[in-house]
Amino acid sequence: MSVRTAIAASRRRIVLPRPHGPAQRWSLHAPTVPRAVLVVEVRRETEDAVTLVLHPEDGRPIPFRAGQYLTHCFEIDGQAQRRAYSISSAEGQPLACTIKALPDGRVSQHVLRAVRPGTRYSVIGPTGDFVLPDDTRAPLVLLAGGSGITPVISLAETALARDPQRAVRLVYVNRDPARAIFAERLRQLAARHPALQLVQHASAGGRPDAAQLRALLQPSAAAEHYLCGPQGLMDAAEAALRAAGVPAARIHRERFIPAPRPQPRPTTPQPITFTRSGRSVEQQPGESILDAGLRAGIALEYSCTVGGCGHCKVRVLDGTPLLNEPNCLSEAERNAGWTLACSACATGPLTIDA
CATH class of the missing domain: 3.10.20.30 (Beta-grasp domain)
Known part of the structure; x- marks a missing residue:
């Protein structure tokens, strides 16, 4: 398939079949066989973040649930490298992942510099249980910090596509909200869905404290709460939610980087x-x-x-x-x-x- 043909295919709405019943749509266990994909579009989101629109080389859709991620398999300087990046498209939309380049990120910097339309590589997955609840009526409270918006926007768009009246509160914490990833996409989403409460918080002066987070999130024991962002922000938000009486089972977290490795670590082989x-x-x-x-x-x-x-x-x-x-x-x-x-x-x- 040519790149032009694949781009046209990726822009068409893909509707994936689902079994009957509540939202047990796909297994949360990742397929382990790599799938070859073609990059059909690269969208520059910010100076250091891009969205890759992907088309499976074999033409078969890669079914996913909002909030999941793919493991991207690259060969860089002759070495195999794998990294997990979240799917940032809503269910039923062309498959896309958004990557923010880290200053010392070998793979993310490679994506930013070298991946173009026509690039081919493999992915594994989708994987992850940072997904919408089976109860489609449950209110949602979503907290995203920085690039943590990538799976969160997928959750919000999917939930509102299913039920435009669903109560969704999305708090987005950034140093500069005007330059945040998906700033315009979020504004358009809020304009289309009056039920969405979009709250932008500038953190240039420091991370919001527990009292601020409680006021921003407006937690409810009846809502499902989703947290994605820096570890410190998620820890503070979870503490604020628990103090407000939110059950642990209604708090869901996603992280992009490994938890700190064990300390003290061995100093000898x-x-x-x-x-x-x-x-x-x-x-x-x-x-x-x-x-x-x-x-x-x-x-x-x-x-x-x-x-x-x-x-x-x-x-x-x-x-x-x-x-x-x-x-x-x-x-x-x-x-x-x-x-x-x-x-x-x-x-x-x-x-x-x-």
């Missing part, structure tokens, strides 16, 4: 044995189990690299790895010896069933 591959490697200071394995050429499964999807889950047969909370493992999985290769590190000799 640690031996790791991978039983199935019959390989032993030395984990270097600062590396995760995944880092050490991939450096040694061991074929380990992984996807998001932030401890959020469980794709890199491995079982520890001997030894004790160090793994920070929060992560996506259940208590039962941890008790059974599972850990996340992308987030854990060896503190002594370790034997892994991989």
